Amino acid sequence: MRTILFILRKEFLQIFRNKAMIPIIFFMPVFQLLILSNAATYEIKNIRFSVVDLDQSRFSRELVSKFTSTGYFILTENSFSVSEAEEGFRKNTSKLVLNIPQDFEKNYRKNGKAELQAVINAEDGSAAGIIYNYTSNIIQQFASGVVTEWTGLPEAEKSPVINISYSNWFNPELDYKTYMVPGILVALVSMVGVFLSGMNIVKEKEIGTIEQLNVTPIKKGQFIIGKLMPFWIIGIFELAFGMTLGFFIFSVPMLGSPFLILIVAGIYLLVILGMGLFISTFTNTQQQAMFIAWFFFVIFMLMGGIFTPIESMPDWAQTMTLFNPIAHFSRAMRMIMLKGSGLQDILKTLYILGAYAVVMLTFAVIRYRKVEG
Amino acid sequence: MEDNKIIYAENLTKKFGNFTAVNSISFSVNKGEIFGFLGANGAGKTTAIRMLCGLSTPTSGKATVAGFDVFKQTENIKKNIGYMSQKFSLYEDLTVKENIVFYGGIYGLSNKEIKEKTDYLVDILKIGDARNKLIKSLPLGWKQKLAFSVSILHNPKIVFLDEPTGGVDPVTRRQFWNMIYDAASKGVTVFVTTHYMDEAEYCNRVSIMADGVIAAMDTPSKLKESYNVKTMHDVFVKIAR
Numbered sequence: 016m017r018t019i020l021f022i023l024r025k026e027f028l029q030i031f032r033n034k035a036m037i038p039i040i041f042f043m044p045v046f047q048l049l050i051l052s053n054a055a056t057y058e059i060k061n062i063r064f065s066v067v068d069l070d071q072s073r074f075s076r077e078l079v080s081k082f083t084s085t086g087y088f089i090l091t092e093n094s095f096s097v098s099e100a101e102e103g104f105r106k107n108t109s110k111l112v113l114n115i116p117q118d119f120e121k122n123y124r125k126n127g128k129a130e131l132q133a134v135i136n137a138e139d140g141s142a143a144g145i146i147y148n149y150t151s152n153i154i155q156q157f158a159s160g161v162v163t164e165w166t167g168l169p170e171a172e173k174s175p176v177i178n179i180s181y182s183n184w185f186n187p188e189l190d191y192k193t194y195m196v197p198g199i200l201v202a203l204v205s206m207v208g209v210f211l212s213g214m215n216i217v218k219e220k221e222i223g224t225i226e227q228l229n230v231t232p233i234k235k236g237q238f239i240i241g242k243l244m245p246f247w248i249i250g251i252f253e254l255a256f257g258m259t260l261g262f263f264i265f266s267v268p269m270l271g272s273p274f275l276i277l278i279v280a281g282i283y284l285l286v287i288l289g290m291g292l293f294i295s296t297f298t299n300t301q302q303q304a305m306f307i308a309w310f311f312f313v314i315f316m317l318m319g320g321i322f323t324p325i326e327s328m329p330d331w332a333q334t335m336t337l338f339n340p341i342a343h344f345s346r347a348m349r350m351i352m353l354k355g356s357g358l359q360d361i362l363k364t365l366y367i368l369g370a371y372a373v374v375m376l377t378f379a380v381i382r383y384r385k386v387e388g
Numbered sequence: 389m390e391d392n393k394i395i396y397a398e399n400l401t402k403k404f405g406n407f408t409a410v411n412s413i414s415f416s417v418n419k420g421e422i423f424g425f426l427g428a429n430g431a432g433k434t435t436a437i438r439m440l441c442g443l444s445t446p447t448s449g450k451a452t453v454a455g456f457d458v459f460k461q462t463e464n465i466k467k468n469i470g471y472m473s474q475k476f477s478l479y480e481d482l483t484v485k486e487n488i489v490f491y492g493g494i495y496g497l498s499n500k501e502i503k504e505k506t507d508y509l510v511d512i513l514k515i516g517d518a519r520n521k522l523i524k525s526l527p528l529g530w531k532q533k534l535a536f537s538v539s540i541l542h543n544p545k546i547v548f549l550d551e552p553t554g555g556v557d558p559v560t561r562r563q564f565w566n567m568i569y570d571a572a573s574k575g576v577t578v579f580v581t582t583h584y585m586d587e588a589e590y591c592n593r594v595s596i597m598a599d600g601v602i603a604a605m606d607t608p609s610k611l612k613e614s615y616n617v618k619t620m621h622d623v624f625v626k627i628a629r
Contacts, residue, residue, distance in 0.1 A: 021493030025482065032481050223475025230441050230471040231494050232463060386445055386462055 018233060022241025026215075030245060040249060044203055044257040048265065051199050059145050064111035065092035065100045072120035074161070078131075079113070081157050087149055101134065110136045111146055123161070141323075193268065196261040197352050198321035201345040203257055204280055205315070207250040208287030209294075209308045216242055216295035217304045229385045239380060243288045250284045251277060270355030276348060279361065282368045283344040289375030296382040315341040343368055394419045394546055394577050395440060399449035400458075402435050409435040411600035412449060417593075419545075422568065422578040424588045424608075427597030428628040433581045434474070436597070437548050440579070441471050454545045470539035470547035470576075474554065477535050480524035484515060487523060488538060495542035509537050529560030533567060540571055547571065549580040553587065565590055585621040594620070596627045603627045 030036050064082065068075045082088040091109055094100050103109035114132040123129035133150050137143035219225040228238065255277065261267040291308065298304040317323075318332060319341030325333055336342040347364040350356035358365075395417040402410040410432045417423045427433045438444040440453050442462030451458045454468040471477075478487045485506055492502040510519045513533055515526075523531060532552060540547050549568075553561045565587065572578050580591070588594050588608060595605035604611060604627055608620055615623045 018494050018496070021490055024493075025479070025486070025490045028486060029479065029481055222480070223473060224477060224479060226443065226473050226475065227471065227477040228494075229443055230466055230469070231491075232467045232496075233494050234463075386442060 018237045019241050019244075022233070022237065023244060026241060026245045030249070040253060041256075043206075044200075044253060044260060047199050047203060048196060048257065048260055051195065059142060059149075060087055062088050062111060062146055062149070063091045063103075063109045064088050064113060065094065065103050065109045066090060066113045066115065067094055067097050067100045068113075068115045069095065069117045070115050070119040074120035074123065075115045078115070078154070078157050081153050082113070082150075085149070085153060104136045110142070111150065193353060194349070196265055196267040197348040198345055200254055200257045200261065201319070201321060201341060201348055202316060204250050204254050204284065204344075205287055205312065205341060207246060207253050208284050209291045209312055210305070211249070211291075212243055212246040212288045213291035213295045213298075213304045213308050214301050215246070216292065217298055217301050220295075220299055221301060235380065235383060235385060238385075239292065239383065243292060246288055246291075247281070247284050250287075251280060254280050267352065269352055271351035271357065275358060275361070276351050279344060279347045279351070279365060279368065282365060282372055283340060285372035286340045286368060286375050289372060289379045292379040293375065293382060296379060296384075315339050318342070319345055321345050340368060340371055392418050394455075395423075395451075395453050395579065397440070397449070397451040400436070400439060400446050400451050401448045402432075402439055402444065403447045408600050410439070410446075413597070413600075413602045415595055415602060415605060417546075417577060417579060419577055420572060420575055421592045422572050422580065422590065424591030424594035425579060425581045425597070426583075426588055426594055426624060427581070429583075431597040431628070432600040433597055434550060437550055437579070437581065440465075441469060441548055442466055468545045470542070470544040472535050472539040472547070472549050472552050474551045476531065478523045478531060478538065481522060483520050483522055484510070484526075484534060485519045487534075488541065491538050492541050497542060505541055509534070513537065529556050529563075532556055533560070533564055536564065536567055540576060544576065546577040546579060549578065551581055551583065553582065553584060561587070585619065585624055588620040588624070596624060598628050 066079050068079065079090065083090050088111075092100060092103060097112070097114055100109070100112045100114075103112070112134040114134065116130065116132075119129050119131060131154075133147075133154075135143050135146050135150070216225070219228070255273075258269070258273055258276065262269050290311065294304050294307050298307060318325075318328070318336055319339050320336065321341065325336050325342060328336070343364050347356075347361045350361055393416040395415075397416070398414045399412045400410060400414070401408065401412050413432075413436065425433055425437070435444065439446045439458055440451065442453075442458060442465045446458060453465045456462075456464040456468070458465065479490070482490065488506045488509060489502055492505060497505065506519070510516055513530070515530060515534070518526060518530070523534075526534070536547075536549070536552060539549075553564055556564065561584070568578055568580070568590075580587075582588060591608065593605065593607050594611065595602050596611075597603065604615075604623070606614070611623050612618065612620065615626055617623055617626065
C-alpha cells in the first residue's frame with residue numbers, strides 16, 4: 016500500500032510538472048464543449064440553390080420566392096439550361112437545382128397537375144436528406160396554397176387530412192446541444208483514458224526508467240495501480256468539470272443523478288485504462304502507442320453513437336456496437352442526463368461495462384511482464 | 389556451492405531465436421568483491437547482467453544471485469540487488485530529492501530513513517543547493533554519481549553497474565570509483581561493466597567476454613602476466629579481437 020502511494024506521488028508530480036498537462040485538463044473540455052456543441056448540428060441554413068425557370072409564370076416566381084422567404088435557402092443562380100445549373104454542383108456553389116418546366120402553370124390550370132424536378136447534391140447523404148425534407152415541405156405548402164386560391168375554400172376543408180401532432184420527449188426543442196454535450200463528455204473521458212495512460216508507460220520504456228523499475232521489488236499489481244489510478248482520478252475530475260460546465264453554461268438538463276454518471280464513468284474508465292495499458296505492453300515508442308490507440312479510438316467514436324445515431328447503422332454495425340464500450344457509456348450517459356434514468360434502468364450497461372473492465376484488465380495484466388522471456 | 393559465492397552461474401545461456409547472445413558461461417563472484425565484467429560491444433555483457441538481475445529469463449543453465457534462483461526467485465533477487473543501467477535510471481523531470489524519496493519509498497525505506505539518506509547524499513555528493521533542482525538541469529557526472537548512490541540506497545548485497553561511467557570526464561570517473569571502493573568496503577559486492585581499461589585495473593577480478601563466451605577470467609595482474617603484456621588494454625585487445 017505504501018509503495019502505491021510513493022508511485023502515485025511520483026506520477027502526480029510528473030503529470031503536473033508537464034507544461035502541456037494543465038491546459039489539456041482544463042482548456043480541452045471548455046474548448047470541445049464550446050466549439051463542438053455549437054458546430055455539430057443537424058440544422059442546415061443558407062442552402063444555396065439555383066433555378067432553371069423555363070415557365071417564367073407567376074406560379075413559378077411565387078414558388079421560388081417561397082423558397083427564398085424561408086430563410087433556409089439562398090438563390091445563387093437563375094439560368095435557362097439544366098446542365099449549366101448542374102455545373103454549380105461541380106463548383107460547389109449550389110446544393111439544389113429546381114427545374115421548372117415550360118407550361119408549369121398552364122398544365123396545372125388545365126389538368127390540376129403539374130410536374131417539377133428538384134435535383135439534390137447528395138455528396139453528403141444526411142445533408143441531402145435534410146434538404147429533401149425542406150424542399151418537399153415548401154412545395155407541399157405551395158401546392159395547398161394554390162388549391163385554396165383556385166377553389167376558394169379554406170385550406171383545411173380542401174380534402175380530408177390527418178394532422179399528426181408531434182411531441183418530442185426528453186429534448187422538446189430538439190436542441191442539438193442537449194444531445195451533443197453528453198457525447199462530447201464521453202469523448203473527453205475516453206481520450207484521457209486511452210491516450211494519457213498508454214503513453215505514460217511507453218514513455219518510461221523510451222527513456223529507459225522502466226528497466227530500473229522492473230529491477231526493484233515493485234509488484235506488478237502495485238505498478239499497474241500506481242500507473243492507472245492518476246488517470247482514473249483525472250478522468251473522473253474531467254467529467255465532473257465538464258458536466259458542471261454543461262449544466263451551468265449550456266443549460267444541458269441533468270435529470271438523473273450526477274453521481275450515478277460518475278459511477279458508470281468509473282467503471283468505463285477501467286475498461287479504457289485497461290486498453291491503454293494493454294497497448295503499452297506491445298508497443299515500444301509513444302508513436303506506435305499513439306497510432307494504435309488512435310485506430311481503436313476513431314472506430315469506437317464513430318461507431319459509438321456520439322455523432323450519428325446507432326439506429327441508422329446497418330444491422331452488422333449495430334451488432335458490432337455491442338462490443339464498443341463508448342456506445343454503452345454514451346447511451347447510459349444520455350439516459351441519465353436527459354431522461355433521468357436510475358440505477359435500475361442502466362444496470363445492464365453497468366454489468367456489460369464491468370465485464371469488459373475485468374476482461375481488458377486481465378489481458379493487460381497478463382501481458383505486462385517485469386521479466387522478459 | 390560455498391557461502392562466500394554471492395553470484396554463481398553454471399552454463400548460463402540466452403538465445404534469441406537462432407542467435408546465441410550468451411553461450412554457456414560459468415563463473416562465480418565472491419562476497420565483497422569488485423568484479424569487472426568486460427567485453428566488446430555486443431559480446432553479451434548486458435544480456436548476462438539482465439539475466440542475473442531477473443529482468444530476463446535464461447534459456448538454459450543455472451545461476452543464483454544472493455542465494456536465489458534466477459529462474460524462480462527473481463522477486464527475491466530484486467530485493468537484494470541494486471542496478472544502474474546504461475540508460476538513465478533517474479527521472480529527469482523530478483528533483484534530486486523527489487528521486488531519492490521515490491526510490492527509497494519503493495524499496496520500503498521508512499520516512500525517517502529516507503530523510504536521513506537524502507541529507508547524507510546531499511552532503512557527501514556536495515550538491516547542497518541542487519537538492520530541489522530537476523535532474524535534467526544537472527551535469528552528467530553528478531547525475532551518474534547520484535544514480536549510483538540511489539542504486540545502493542537500500543543497502544543491497546550486490547550492485548550491478550552497466551557502463552556507469554560512459555561519457556564522464558576523468559576526474560569524475562575517479563570520484564565515481566572512490567564511491568565504488570567505499571561501497572565495497574562496506575561489504576557491497578560490485579559487478580561492473582566498463583570499456584575503460586584503466587577502470588579494469590581497479591577491479592579485484594575481471595572476466596572478458598567475446599562472442600557470448602567468457603574468454604578469460606582472473607585478477608588483472610595475473611591476466612597481464614599470462615598474456616605477457618603490460619596493460620589491461622593490451623589484454624583486452626588480444627582477446628576481444
